[in-house]
Amino acid sequence: MSTTIERMSPADLESALDWAADEGWNPGREDAAAFLAADPDGFLVRKVAGRPVSAISVVNHSESFAFLGLYLCHRDFRGRGHGLAIWNAGLAHAGARTVGLDGVPAQEANYARSGFVRHGGAARFTADPGLRSAAATRPARPRDISGLLERERRATGVDASRFLDLWFRDTASRRTLILEDGSGLAAYGTVRACRAGAKIGPFLARDEAAARILLRDLAAAFDAGPVSLDVPESAPGLRSLLDGAGFRPSFSTARMYLGPPPEAVPESYRSLATLELG
DSSP, rough: OOOEEEOOOOHHHHHHHHHHHHOOOOOBBBHHHHHHHHOOOEEEEEEETTTTEEEEEEEEESSEEEEEEEEOOGGGGTTSSSSHHHHOOOOOHHHHEEEEEEHHHHHHHHHTTOOOOOEEEEEEEOOOOOOOOOOOEEEEOOOHHHHHHHHHHHHOOOOOHHHHHHHSSSSSSSSEEEEEETTTEEEEEEEEEBBBSSEEEEEEEESSHHHHHHHHHTTTSSSOOOEEEEEETTTTHHHHHHTTTOOEEEEEEEEEEESSOOOOOOOOOOSSSOTTTT
C-alpha cells in the first residue's frame, strides 16, 4: 500500500480536529480557517492507501519561531511508526527555527528525548459561571487589530500576525472584545464556541479590575455552557481571579522549546490563544 505525507487540505484538517475532539481536546467550531492562515504548508497528514493515519501542525509563525501542535495518530494505526514519521516531517518544516509546544505530562519525557526543554507550563481552568454581560466592553473593529497584534507580540515574544489577524476578526462562533478607559486599552480577549462550551484566549488585562470586567463579558458572549481558559504559570493574577470565581484546573501542560525560548514580557492577567498554535 502506498504511504505518503502531504500538506493537509481543509477537509484533512477538519478530520484531524475531529480526532482531537475524540481525544478530549475540544476544538473550536471554526478553528480550521484561522489555523491554515498561519502557515498552510505547516499542516501535514500521513496517509496509507489514501486514508489519513497521523497528523501534525508545525506552524512557522516567523523566520525564527515555529509552534508544534495537533500531533495525532489515529487509534487504529498506532504502534506502526506513523507518529514518528509525521513528527520528523513536521520538525523538518520548521528548519532552524526554535520550536515551541504545549505537552501533556504523559508525553513530556518523549519530547525531552527529541531535545525539547521545559520552560514553564499552563493549566486549563474551567467553570460554568453563569455570568451576565455588563456591556462594558465593545467588539474589536478592523482598525483595532494592528494594536492587538503588537500587544500579543510583546506579551509572547512571537510575531503570530498571520494567525491572529484572522483570529481577532469575528465570525458566527468567535468574538473579540475590547475594554477601554481614560488611559487607553485596558483589556482584550477572544472567545470561541467549541464542540462543548467555549474557550477564551488570548486574554490580556492591565489589572484585576479590567480582568474581571473582560472575563464577565467574554463568558457571557455565547450561551454555550462551561467556559475554559489556558493560563500560564507566569500569570498568577489571572489564576487567582479565576479560582475566586469558581474556575477549577482540569489539566496541565508543559511549555517546551527546542532551541532558545522567545523573549516575552510577563503579564499577570493573561491566557494563551490556543494550545494548538501557542
